[in-house]
Amino acid sequence: MNIRSEQPADVATIRALTRAAFANAPHSSQTEAAIVDALRDAGALTLSLVAEDAGKILGHVAFSPVTVGGDAGWYGLGPVSVWPDSQGRGIGQSLIHHGLDELRRIEGKGCVLIGDPAYYCRFGFVADPAVTYAGLPTQYVQRLTFGDAVPSGEIVYHAGFGAS
Numbered sequence: 001m002n003i004r005s006e007q008p009a010d011v012a013t014i015r016a017l018t019r020a021a022f023a024n025a026p027h028s029s030q031t032e033a034a035i036v037d038a039l040r041d042a043g044a045l046t047l048s049l050v051a052e053d054a055g056k057i058l059g060h061v062a063f064s065p066v067t068v069g070g071d072a073g074w075y076g077l078g079p080v081s082v083w084p085d086s087q088g089r090g091i092g093q094s095l096i097h098h099g100l101d102e103l104r105r106i107e108g109k110g111c112v113l114i115g116d117p118a119y120y121c122r123f124g125f126v127a128d129p130a131v132t133y134a135g136l137p138t139q140y141v142q143r144l145t146f147g148d149a150v151p152s153g154e155i156v157y158h159a160g161f162g163a164s
């Protein structure tokens with residue numbers, strides 16, 4: 001399996017993959033594919049990585065700039081999608097590890113996300129009550145720091161997350 005940056009020819013597949021992955025996901029807004037498109041259109045897809053095997057795209061992850069308590073240099077993870085019939089084979093983990101390594105390389109301060117702690121703790125994400133998002137319960141708001149900077153305050157995602 002190869003992890004690489006998206007190419008223009010991948011856009012329709014990423015859209016279909018994102019729709020399929022989230023079709024039955026609990027807590028989904030069903031707007032995740034539109035969010036990826038809006039981030040791309042706004043030039044806010046800091047990283048858009050695909051996992052490819054034998055020429056077939058199996059998974060995708062997006063990372064985009066966020067502020068935390070007004071502080072820039074942080075990135076938001078998501079949406080992340082794997083085709084339903086390919087889930088549970090390590091594809092999501094490979095994509096996320098690859099993306100986090102790349103964010104470290106570009107000297108991001110760290111990464112935040114809204115998601116299930118049972119999945120994201122394996123990457124070092126922790127819930128921190130000092131980091132908040134839209135009044136969500138603390139355990140779903142997670143952060144990973146890459147250096148000395150510690151995030152504090154409300155996460156503000158790119159406006160593309162309002163797409164539908």
Ligand SMILES: CC(C)(COP(=O)(O)OP(=O)(O)OC[C@H]1O[C@@H](n2cnc3c(N)ncnc32)[C@H](O)[C@@H]1OP(=O)(O)O)[C@@H](O)C(=O)NCCC(=O)NCCS
Nearest residue numbers: 021025080081082087088089090091092093115116118119
């Ligand atoms: C979440 C997702 C990207 C994970 O990718 P994946 O390739 O299936 O996951 P991996 O094979 O890398 O990891 C499998 C492990 O993650 C766990 N896992 C997968 N999805 C999970 C979830 N939503 N919550 C908790 N654990 C999850 C599996 O139980 C498995 O655990 P184990 O290693 O202890 O056995 C994929 O399942 C997906 O596309 N889901 C639908 C869309 C979605 O919910 N995206 C994330 C929104 S926050």
